[in-house]
Amino acid sequence: MKRFLAVMGLILLLAACSDGGEEREGNVVATTGQIGDAIKIIGGEHLQVTTLMGPGVDPHLYKATQSDLTKLDRAEVIFYNGLYLEGQMQDIFNQMAEEKTVLAVGEQLDKGALLADDEDATLHDPHIWFDIDLWKEVVAAIGATLVGEYPEYKDDFEANEAAYLAQLDELKEYVTSRVEEIPAQQRILVTAHDAFNYFGESLGFDVRGLQGLSTDSEYGVKDVQNMVDYLVENNIKAIFIESSVSDKAMKAVIEGAKEKGHAVIIGGELFSDAMGAEGTEEGTYLGMYKYNVDTIVDSLK
Numbered sequence: 001m002k003r004f005l006a007v008m009g010l011i012l013l014l015a016a017c018s019d020g021g022e023e024r025e026g027n028v029v030a031t032t033g034q035i036g037d038a039i040k041i042i043g044g045e046h047l048q049v050t051t052l053m054g055p056g057v058d059p060h061l062y063k064a065t066q067s068d069l070t071k072l073d074r075a076e077v078i079f080y081n082g083l084y085l086e087g088q089m090q091d092i093f094n095q096m097a098e099e100k101t102v103l104a105v106g107e108q109l110d111k112g113a114l115l116a117d118d119e120d121a122t123l124h125d126p127h128i129w130f131d132i133d134l135w136k137e138v139v140a141a142i143g144a145t146l147v148g149e150y151p152e153y154k155d156d157f158e159a160n161e162a163a164y165l166a167q168l169d170e171l172k173e174y175v176t177s178r179v180e181e182i183p184a185q186q187r188i189l190v191t192a193h194d195a196f197n198y199f200g201e202s203l204g205f206d207v208r209g210l211q212g213l214s215t216d217s218e219y220g221v222k223d224v225q226n227m228v229d230y231l232v233e234n235n236i237k238a239i240f241i242e243s244s245v246s247d248k249a250m251k252a253v254i255e256g257a258k259e260k261g262h263a264v265i266i267g268g269e270l271f272s273d274a275m276g277a278e279g280t281e282e283g284t285y286l287g288m289y290k291y292n293v294d295t296i297v298d299s300l301k
């Protein structure tokens with residue numbers, strides 16, 4: 001009997017090994033740099049994280065390459081922003097979700113905490129990473145999902161997540177105090193597209209983008225003209241370009257303002273939807289956010 005149980009045990013063990021219980025490699029794929037960064041920090045040495053969208057890449061227009069499809073296919077878990085940020089990839093995520101865990105991090109948040117899309121009542125603003133408090137919830141959702149997928153690393157994941165959440169609190173303190181250097185009436189942020197509404201909402205800026213929430217909407221002469229009028233009326237002297245959006249439209253705005261006798265400069269280049277190069281400070285969420293705030297404050301104060 002004892003021997004029979006031992007054999008049965010061995011058979012069950014072998015069955016478990018061959019049926020989905022094989023050694024998992026910790027292969028995780030993220031779409032954006034912001035999400036990939038959070039996974040790398042929580043996963044530490046245990047995960048191999050691949051980020052599909054590098055520096056300068058616009059997620060609104062991004063189409064998956066053949067090599068992306070291979071990476072997504074091989075991934076054990078996939079994280080994406082959702083809320084239609086990666087609008088061209090939605091079908092792929094739906095398909096992948098039939099086989100593995102696929103988490104749209106923005107869609108885990110309470111809808112009441114999201115900003116509306118003024119042009120389409122059924123949609124929400126997807127640029128959630130610019131509200132640090134909301135992003136902390138995203139980080140927690142990523143952490144919980146990773147613990148569910150790789151329970152063997154639970155303790156490490158939870159310790160890494162807790163340390164990162166504390167760093168995000170420090171970031172919020174830093175940027176809040178820096179923003180106070182700008183007189184309240186000068187806290188107007190003008191950018192190429194509407195990526196900074198959560199930023200403005202959480203840090204007390206009026207925000208104006210030339211293009212809408214998605215860069216897939218065309219802008220026209222009228223939009224440029226309206227922006228020029230806005231700059232003149234509000235006596236705005238600095239506007240900002242974005243690393244993932246062409247600066248052509250903003251240069252047209254500056255030219256238009258000049259024709260009306262109003263001098264405007266480019267206050268700097270901000271990281272909006274994409275982060276900086278890997279290995280640099282701005283290639284991390286904390287560094288990217290700090291860089292943006294330092295650039296804005298130094299230019300507007």
Ligand code: ZN
Pocket residue numbers: 060127193194195213214215272273
């Ligand atoms: Zn955007």
